[in-house]
Amino acid sequence: MNEDYNFPEVKARIAPDLPRLPFVYADKFRVCGRISGDGLPPGTSASGRKVIVEQGLEGGKWGSKGEVVTDMEGRFCSLLPPGSYRVRAESTQEEQFTMGLRFSPDPAMFEITDHPIAHGPSFTRVRCSLSGRLFCLPLTHCPDVLVSLRPIRGHLSPRDLPSPVFARRGTYTFDGLAPGEYEVTVSSDGHRCWEKDTHTVRLDSARTWAPPFRQTGFYATIDSSHATEVIFSPSGGASQGTMKISAGSSRLCLPGPGPYDLEAVGTSCHGFDPSRVRWEVGATVTLKATSHMVGGVILSEDAVDDLFIEIEPATTDGKSRLGPLVPSREIGLSGTQTFSYTFSLRANEGAVVSLRPWARELLFEPVVHLVEVGSDCQPDAAKFTARRGIVLSGGTSPPVSGVTISVFQQKLSEPVASVETDADGVFSVGPLGEEGPFSVVANKEGYILSPIPGKENWFDARRLAEVLVEVVAEASS
Template identity: 30%
Template sequence: MGKNGPVMNGIKVLLNNNIEVLTDENGKFLFDAVKFGNHILKPSAEDVQFDELKVQLTMSTTDLIVKPSNYKVCFFVSIDSASGINIPWTINIIGTKYRHEVQTGSTGSGCIFLKPDDYKASIYISPQDEEAGIRFGPSEHVFTVESQPIKKLTFSQFLGEIHGIIQCLESCRTLTVSLRPSKGNYGSPRTTTATQGKFIFREVVPAEYLLSVDKEEWCWKEPTILVVVNAKNVSAKFEQTGFRLTLNASHRTTLNYVTNKGHTGKLEVSEGTSRECVSAPGKYVFTPASCHKFGSAPLTWDTSSLQLLSLIASHHQVTGTLISREPGPFSITVKSEQNSEAVIGPLIASHSDKSVYPFEIWLENGETVTLIPSSSSNLFQYSPSSFTLKVADECMFSVVQFEAERALFIKGHVKPALKGVTIKVIGDGEELSFTTNAEGFFVAGPLDKSQSYNVVAEKVGYIMNPPSQRIEVEGRDMSTLKMSFNAYKLAEIIVKITDENGEPLEGVLVSTSGGKDYRQNSLTEADGTYIFQSLMPSDYFLRPMMKEYNFNPPSQMVEVQGGATVNVEIKGVRVAYSIFGHTTSLSGEPESDVMVEALGIGSHCSGLQEEALSDSQGNFRIRGLTPNCDYKIRLKKGEGINSHVDRSLPKERDVHVSGTDYKGLVITVMRPFLQMDVSVIVDAEPQFVSTLTAELYRDDSLDSPVHSVAIGNHPFFMLPPMIMDNRTYSIQLLSSLSQNHYEYIIKPVSFVANSSFIHMTIPFKPNLKMVDAEISRSTVFGLLFFVFVILIILNYSKVQPFVLQAIETYYNKRPNNNGKSSTKVISQSQIPCDTAYIEPVNVRKRMKVRKT
């Protein structure tokens, strides 16, 4: 073995499947004492294959040259364990004459025997593996099989590298770069740290990837870069284009900005949360240019901190116009709901149209204001005269258009000159008032020229002539009217009342009567005076009245001449005194509408009684108490009196009245306890208690319960607190027990809510319904029939002949069509199909003799 090829030693050679030898170090083998004839040689080895040789041994046979027919070629597929792929690989082998396939094992190795030839070997990669980024190097092996086996041809998985740089607007700090597959579920995301703007990913499985820098607050030319790793390393470059500004705006707006380095620009900001990019580093100052105002503008922002910028509108722009054919110093008064006012103006006419006066105001969201046009010259009237609006959460443009035109003015005077005359101008349900000056002149206006008016002049103590004047203005082109009134003074009585010390007495009731059906009762004012005005000439009777005082004179007759002023002075003398006090609750709150009385005690004062009602602040004053008397102070009793008060602390108090008022009396009152508690015990077996629910009804609304209480497992329960309102209530128990199985009747229990506590017991005694022991005749018949059928089924073979005989007898004996019974022999086919037919053994047929 081995001529023209390497010497192969240790090869096993089998002769005729019987004798075995091994080749020596020279590749030779020898079989001794072999007979002449035909023989079969079978060489075999581990790494080569031989064809079986048929040898005819003769005298002329020389040495045999044996060569392998196939040589072993082995492949190894090396793949990264981190990829998670560990499957058999198919290797395609293409020769000049033949094609072969070999599949690797779980270790990645696979071998095949090939004939000498030139070959190309490559790995088959499925679409799924290719999508997962599986690549091998080399992509194919080119080899020649000559005279030696090939031990190992290796395919190694290709793992690439991704190199990249990051270009920053300022110095690049330490940044994190992410790498993730662009599609599919192959592989997991990876990150690396870029230092000085450079980064690298090693051992990257071939595939498509997305690269990104984990710096969302920066803007990038390409925030994500698609890279494809196939059979070589790749590179990528990130370029920062700016800084990301995050805004939260309540409304759309434009932001103009300037930086500390002089960069300017503007941003269009949408409503809600948005992100914008600014290209220059540094500090920014943003100024909103919008019909909204955003808090404390301008706003500052720094690229080194990148904080959220909030734009919450605090005010909205509202615009309108005023139109006037005549120029004037117009203004707009803005009146809020709280009656605060702000004036906008003077308004400036539009450059394009001098008759148009635009105006704008800034108002808060939801604010309600009234716009009132006016002019400092007060010569105009306006349509509409005012406009009320509620600001929406948006800008409001051209909400109103006021039209101004010269108004009507009424000028006049009162003769003789009289100050303080009220001039009332009444028109179209509206009344305006004006006053004359010291010379008696007045100016009423501005007034609407489209209306007609009544003008009335009034002053207490005077009669005007004429009392009123009618002005018809509609259809007349005028702006000023003139008129006059004549005033005639009436008589008056000035009453002044003082006490014995000369101090004015306030609140004295002065009754005056006289003249023609004249009567008036009035109280003196703080200065102790009252003026009875507009009196006709006559005699008048005056009488002052006030508890605790006697007056001098007690009454008098006063003569009044036409237009005269009569002064009357009256002295009051104190003859009784008062107790000043205060009613309060336990918590210190004032108690109002409490009736307090003072009862005289002692032999000389026992018949005296006075009372007073406390006001909203709890203060009271008991007047008319006799000096040198003792009084018992207490709450007044009686039906309908102090019904909201239970008692007082102390119950009574003794007070001695001397020659002065008694002050500082405090009475603490207690309100009645109006809460009522109701407790109930259900008299029932324990197993029935949990089935019960209690419902409380009021007598005037029996269709809907006031309260509903689930009793639970304990028979005792309490209703929610009630008010003692003296109404009738009832408690109704409801049970979930089925009345098909239990008999029970639950009657409602009534009570009146007039006490603080009440307890009651409600019985519940259900009885289990008894099953009727008597069995009806139909039930007995049904039971017997059922037993009979069971016996027939169990003894079918014994009763069958009797059943058949009964059926035969029935059919033979039943009536014919003439109503007569007939005898008929039935055949087997006439028996019902569900009955087995058996020929009766005792039936004999009667034979008829045929006559011939």
């Protein structure tokens, strides 16, 4: 019997009147195919693999005709009746997931008519190609940029790991890839920045196009001593935006190759010298903060509108006085209210700054605060408390300017404060502490100054008469 054919069993009666047997026709024909072992991952082979067979039915449907298993050489054979068939060479889910192993064609199609098929479906490992494009900025040359590819999951043998390729004239292609998920990455070449430098692609077909890489600008490398913000503008042009940078080395993506002016605006925290630098593609610029913010708060139970901070030496922008400071009110749990006066200034690193608060009717503790400016900002460097003091006001009648007003505290022989009356003959002393009572004495040469009854700290001023005496010496004979 020929193993390429299958004949149905036929029952026949042989008699003198029936000397001939009926015709017998083959109802099945042998079909053989092969799975190639070339290029299969290590640890896998073409032998022992299942091949699924399906036969075409009416209405475009397919019905299972079972499965066959390949021999040691990857060959398989099956006896099938005439008809339309499709077959698939199987790989396990683990092989597909970890190695990207699939077979092509998927499926293989063939027809059986009236003869065997010795060299039928032939399966090979699926290999894919991936291509993509680079779009560089207008009016700039798109160089040969290196593009790399790596599988997202699973393990590929060293021979299956794709080597990086160069994008020639803005186009690249990877050939001979196993199906699966990959990350394709474009090199920045140290200068160019891209809208996205990595894309995820899935290879399911013979040829796949990755999303394009679009250049958005050029990298500017900035070494900064402190975190800040940078305004960038074309040389001599208007600002094109602001970017934040961190301390250390940062890379900004600027829209062109330059030259650009980069200006460190800081926040309120740092001052840079120089604050403006020039950048061109390929260059690294350095920003160094030379001054830093110093701040503090004054706490008081009183709200005033004339509170100032006197500064020595002056701030980096030349201010020797801050204010008037505006208070914010806080209500405590007991219902008491406190007014906070916050302030800040910028001073050179290494300087020792004297901060002295002043208000017409407030006393401060401490009177002055010395702050050494370090290498970073000190928003809470100084804290003062303030309380309302005693202010003594008065004058002379009639108005006399230049009268010395001395304020004495009980049991002290030296005055605690001295002022002179102004052009209108009035004075104001204070604020003084609560260590009173205080007495006020007025004095000016050529005047008698007497307290006016009922008018506290006012003095009646009477000018003394002047006698001019001219002394003439008589000459001796």
